[in-house]
Amino acid sequence: MKINKEKKEPMKEKPCEDHEYCIKVLNLIIDGEANEAEVLFFNTHIKECLACSEYYSIEQAIREAIKKKLEKKEAPADLIQELRTKVKESTRS
Amino acid sequence: MYCKNSNFYSPAEKEHIFENEFLPHIHSIYNFAYRITFNEDDAKDLVQETYLKAFRFIDSFQKGTNAKAWLFRILKNSFINEFRKKSKEPAKVDYQEVETYYNSDEIDQPITSDLRVEAIKEKIGDEVSVALNSLDIDFRTVIILCDLEGFTYEEMAKILDIPIGTVRSRLHRARNLLRDKLKVYADSLGYK
Numbered sequence: 525m526k527i528n529k530e531k532k533e534p535m536k537e538k539p540c541e542d543h544e545y546c547i548k549v550l551n552l553i554i555d556g557e558a559n560e561a562e563v564l565f566f567n568t569h570i571k572e573c574l575a576c577s578e579y580y581s582i583e584q585a586i587r588e589a590i591k592k593k594l595e596k597k598e599a600p601a602d603l604i605q606e607l608r609t610k611v612k613e614s615t616r617s
Numbered sequence: 618m619y620c621k622n623s624n625f626y627s628p629a630e631k632e633h634i635f636e637n638e639f640l641p642h643i644h645s646i647y648n649f650a651y652r653i654t655f656n657e658d659d660a661k662d663l664v665q666e667t668y669l670k671a672f673r674f675i676d677s678f679q680k681g682t683n684a685k686a687w688l689f690r691i692l693k694n695s696f697i698n699e700f701r702k703k704s705k706e707p708a709k710v711d712y713q714e715v716e717t718y719y720n721s722d723e724i725d726q727p728i729t730s731d732l733r734v735e736a737i738k739e740k741i742g743d744e745v746s747v748a749l750n751s752l753d754i755d756f757r758t759v760i761i762l763c764d765l766e767g768f769t770y771e772e773m774a775k776i777l778d779i780p781i782g783t784v785r786s787r788l789h790r791a792r793n794l795l796r797d798k799l800k801v802y803a804d805s806l807g808y809k
Binding site: 548552593595597599607612 | 628631651657660661664760764788792
């Protein structure tokens with residue numbers, strides 16, 4: 525998405541009537557939880573609204589950062605071993 | 618959670634389920650435990666308790682169903698019952714303040730330059746962990762369950778014992794808070 529910075533005019537001409545509603549729908553869409561009507565509304569709207577398309581782009585980047593940048597702690601091997609031993613003991617007692 | 622009827626598994630079947638349906642999720646469970654306790658020993662205790670409890674009640678688990686959600690639910694209950702009381706929690710969010718802010722016009726002000734969007738996108742990666750950890754535990758939990766673990770809203774509702782509408786609104790607030798923290802960070806670096 526490019527913007528003509530010299531003219532300082534918004535690229536998109538139809539800003540939201542209800543930005544808070546748009547954000548709700550946008551999150552449902554990214555989470556894969558939106559219904560057909562919400563998807564249809566948003567796909568039409570996002571092409572025309574700069575605020576929403578930017579919001580969408582940042583939200584996606586945040587989701588991606590959570591998936592990629594968060595350190596994944598792994599369960600210690602001794603814990604796994606201990607659990608296996610306890611389970612075996614309990615089924616054999 | 619997914620099955621009201623009890624099964625009667627043989628000891629061998631129990632071990633098989635434990636090994637093949639429960640243990641494959643142990644890293645996700647441990648990671649979640651760590652992210653809610655911020656302490657490796659507490660996380661270890663919590664995971665141990667979760668798995669032993671899961672095994673004890675294995676007859677109420679229907680083989681081949683959603684073991685991951687079932688384990689997360691047990692973990693959540695164990696945490697509330699025993700750990701939450703003794704573990705130190707990070708600073709609480711002032712709900713009133715948050716709601717006032719998000720009901721104000723400030724939130725509606727759009728970000729207006731592409732340059733800024735790109736800058737924020739570039740920088741949030743570095744700061745996302747700190748920002749997430751600073752959220753109140755209920756908000757942190759829904760973000761982790763949804764974004765990191767990929768649970769659906771319906772699964773989250775079952776894990777957390779809350780209506781699906783509450784999942785939706787809690788997530789919405791959590792995302793606003795997280796975004797706000799990351800935005801403050803980006804601003805502090807001079808991307809305005």
